[in-house]
Amino acid sequence: MEPSKEYLFKYKGFYFSVITSPEYVASLEDFEIKDSDVFLVTYPKSGTVWTQNILSLIVHEGHRNGTENVDNMERIPWLEYKSTDKDYANFPLPRIFASHLPYYLVPRDLRNKRGRVIYVTRNPKDVMVSYYHFSKFMSTVEEVPDFNIFMERFLAGKVLASSWMDHVAGWYSHAEDFNILFLTYEEMKKDLRSAVLKICNFLGRKLSEEELDSVVQQATFENMRKDPRANYENLPDDIAAKDKGSFLRKGTVGDWKNIMTVAQNERFDKELEEKIKTLPIKFMWDINDEM
Ligand code: A3P
Numbered sequence: 001m002e003p004s005k006e007y008l009f010k011y012k013g014f015y016f017s018v019i020t021s022p023e024y025v026a027s028l029e030d031f032e033i034k035d036s037d038v039f040l041v042t043y044p045k046s047g048t049v050w051t052q053n054i055l056s057l058i059v060h061e062g063h064r065n066g067t068e069n070v071d072n073m074e075r076i077p078w079l080e081y082k083s084t085d086k087d088y089a090n091f092p093l094p095r096i097f098a099s100h101l102p103y104y105l106v107p108r109d110l111r112n113k114r115g116r117v118i119y120v121t122r123n124p125k126d127v128m129v130s131y132y133h134f135s136k137f138m139s140t141v142e143e144v145p146d147f148n149i150f151m152e153r154f155l156a157g158k159v160l161a162s163s164w165m166d167h168v169a170g171w172y173s174h175a176e177d178f179n180i181l182f183l184t185y186e187e188m189k190k191d192l193r194s195a196v197l198k199i200c201n202f203l204g205r206k207l208s209e210e211e212l213d214s215v216v217q218q219a220t221f222e223n224m225r226k227d228p229r230a231n232y233e234n235l236p237d238d239i240a241a242k243d244k245g246s247f248l249r250k251g252t253v254g255d256w257k258n259i260m261t262v263a264q265n266e267r268f269d270k271e272l273e274e275k276i277k278t279l280p281i282k283f284m285w286d287i288n289d290e291m
Pocket of ligand 1: 042043044045046047048049050126129130131133138218220221222224247248249251252256
């Protein structure tokens with residue numbers, strides 16, 4: 001079954017939400033990059049908002065010490081979905097953007113190693129399950145109530161951001177074109193402090209021990225869940241069905257085991273197992289797996 005045109009359009013082989021337009025996406029090719037720019041890139045449901053929050057906590061002292069109350073979407077806007085009316089040219093430096101773009105649709109200069117990219121991946125079974133729940137929560141994403149049908153759509157890449165495999169394989173195989181840091185959701189989950197330090201080193205930011213503690217503390221699932229900005233609680237009711245759950249849902253590794261049947265798991269493995277082996281990442285399917 002094809003995804004509904006009411007929700008998605010295809011541009012150069014990639015599915016976008018209708019909240020943006022092909023013209024706007026096309027214009028990003030010429031988007032002017034500054035050397036200090038940072039792009040947080042993910043396939044949906046891989047820990048984007050989590051990393052967005054961490055970046056904001058690292059870069060903005062006012063976020064870290066609670067003296068400023070600015071929406072993350074304002075501070076770290078979506079590149080392909082304009083989430084702020086502010087003029088990017090006058091944004092405070094370093095500018096940070098979030099994006100789900102595939103490697104071949106990002107601004108040309110980024111591909112010429114200007115600016116920095118942080119690319120976060122998550123094991124695709126947890127991505128798929130998180131995505132399934134998200135489709136019920138966000139009215140801008142087509143709801144597919146039957147998990148089996150959702151899985152087939154996911155495996156066929158007939159969802160927003162298209163194929164998980166193509167996205168991840170594309171970014172990894174073109175790594176040398178970018179100034180890029182790869183992180184996984186699972187490593188952040190296992191050792192958040194080390195992940196935050198990796199990000200600081202990549203950005204060339206030196207935080208004191210107390211500042212680092214504060215970032216780590218505020219970026220835990222429990223604390224972010226209490227933060228209305230991180231949990232999308234300010235979104236209007238017609239966009240986020242808060243009665244059906246919250247954006248920060250479970251935040252665990254291995255939740256796929258609670259929903260996928262043995263047959264579904266076999267079907268998933270049959271489709272992706274061989275391809276996943278070609279990626280230079282060892283996925284953690286369970287929090288007790290070795291990294
Ligand atoms: P679950 O649905 O499995 O709970 P994205 O921001 O890319 O859409 O990813 C959303 C997923 O990241 C959700 O997964 C959400 O709960 C999880 N997440 C967000 N903040 C987190 C945090 N601080 N710690 C762990 N997981 C977090």
